[in-house]
Amino acid sequence: MSRVTAPPQSPLVTSGTAVATEIALQRLVTIYVVTGLLFLLLPGTFLGVWNLVSISGRRSLGSLSQAWIQAHGHAQIFGWIGTFIIGIGYYSLSKMVRLMPAAVSRGWASWALWTCGITLRWLANVTEWNWRVLLPLSAALELGGFILFFVTVRGHRPKPAAGADRSGSAPRSGVDTWMKLVIASTICFLLALLMNQGETMLLAVNGAHPEIPHWLDQRYLFLAAWGFPVLAVWGFNARWLPVFLGLREPLKNGLLAALAVCVCGIGAALFGQFELATVLLLAASIIATIALGVFERSRKPAKTAGVSAAFPHVVRGAYVWLLVAAALGVYAARSDAHGGIWGASRHALTVGFLATMVFAIGQRVLPAFCGMRLLFSKTLMAASLIVLNAGCLLRIASEIPAYEDNLQAAWRILPASAVTELLAVTLFAVNLGVTLVLPPPRPATSQQRA
Numbered sequence: 190m191s192r193v194t195a196p197p198q199s200p201l202v203t204s205g206t207a208v209a210t211e212i213a214l215q216r217l218v219t220i221y222v223v224t225g226l227l228f229l230l231l232p233g234t235f236l237g238v239w240n241l242v243s244i245s246g247r248r249s250l251g252s253l254s255q256a257w258i259q260a261h262g263h264a265q266i267f268g269w270i271g272t273f274i275i276g277i278g279y280y281s282l283s284k285m286v287r288l289m290p291a292a293v294s295r296g297w298a299s300w301a302l303w304t305c306g307i308t309l310r311w312l313a314n315v316t317e318w319n320w321r322v323l324l325p326l327s328a329a330l331e332l333g334g335f336i337l338f339f340v341t342v343r344g345h346r347p348k349p350a351a352g353a354d355r356s357g358s359a360p361r362s363g364v365d366t367w368m369k370l371v372i373a374s375t376i377c378f379l380l381a382l383l384m385n386q387g388e389t390m391l392l393a394v395n396g397a398h399p400e401i402p403h404w405l406d407q408r409y410l411f412l413a414a415w416g417f418p419v420l421a422v423w424g425f426n427a428r429w430l431p432v433f434l435g436l437r438e439p440l441k442n443g444l445l446a447a448l449a450v451c452v453c454g455i456g457a458a459l460f461g462q463f464e465l466a467t468v469l470l471l472a473a474s475i476i477a478t479i480a481l482g483v484f485e486r487s488r489k490p491a492k493t494a495g496v497s498a499a500f501p502h503v504v505r506g507a508y509v510w511l512l513v514a515a516a517l518g519v520y521a522a523r524s525d526a527h528g529g530i531w532g533a534s535r536h537a538l539t540v541g542f543l544a545t546m547v548f549a550i551g552q553r554v555l556p557a558f559c560g561m562r563l564l565f566s567k568t569l570m571a572a573s574l575i576v577l578n579a580g581c582l583l584r585i586a587s588e589i590p591a592y593e594d595n596l597q598a599a600w601r602i603l604p605a606s607a608v609t610e611l612l613a614v615t616l617f618a619v620n621l622g623v624t625l626v627l628p629p630p631r632p633a634t635s636q637q638r639a
Contacts, residue, residue, distance in 0.1 A: 221276020228268030256400040260314035306330030320399040324389040370424030377416030411458035435489030443480025467518035497571040510541025529592025573616035580609030
């Protein structure tokens, strides 16, 4: 009996499906970017400004609800950066693995679960309405959205390399070093969400208010801040900085060493060994900076077409903030008495390093991801970066003397630093928002190219 085989698929059909999926993924990542911007502006930065103004008015960190402070931090790390990472991850499927329409529908499902989870977490912390139900529910929704993303990424096969046989098989190759960092970041992301689920369930049963106890929150913050965001930035920097800044190729062994030391530092923090943890994280930051060659002379001209000419300098400046954050962490583990040094260290990391990197790299790559658009304004990009770093400098310079020494002049500077950073975030959001609203440029016709 002869075997019946299916007719070969038309190349036009295959091409049309790929284009349709690519467009759908561009729309999907656009929604993720807009959602992340909303979390950044409203429950993130605006609530942070309100918190800092209240703290400055009362001259005490302990006078403000810790639930509000934790709501601000959760919206910043998970609502903004986490949303960006998941959205970019879904879009990257179109470039790194086989296109599958199922990825689009799963992306929308992840977005719905993730957005509802972040929103419910913010409402529960700020209003305390039915928080014993909303806190664990919000954590479960976030975890469900991320697991769906994680399963989708793992379930896709890489594109066959050129020269692969008709079965689609290709010669086996090792995982790139930058991908190992991104994989480690993803695992830390999952661990942070699992820890968040456990914390919220314990609070629902035993807590008097929707705020994580300080001893547990301190450990959780190391995982949430130094885990998935920092490792993700190192990984994508290893991939992009040789192209964008014209740097040499990263030192693979150096990046793997930085990853190992960073993971050991996070592990030490989870066991409450903060002095050891901060020393290890400082060492990991130094090793990563050297491995990436951030402060070395560029071997090729930096690619600044369509973005601010200050782009290369800002990226290097972000690594200065990383080293400052790590050094302040060592100082805090030994000398912090009222939360000022720890706060300055975390602010240098989250705003000085992470936010500056997102403002710089994000305005470089997100317009292209969202439909091959061009950034609306290079001037707004430069302004947002300058104002952000000015606000961060004011915050770091005033937070330690205000909290630790009760210096009145420093208390007066803190609200100004918050408003300055709010202005920077607004400029960033407006620039990206207008970029996404305006139609993408049309391809040039044959007559225009001639």
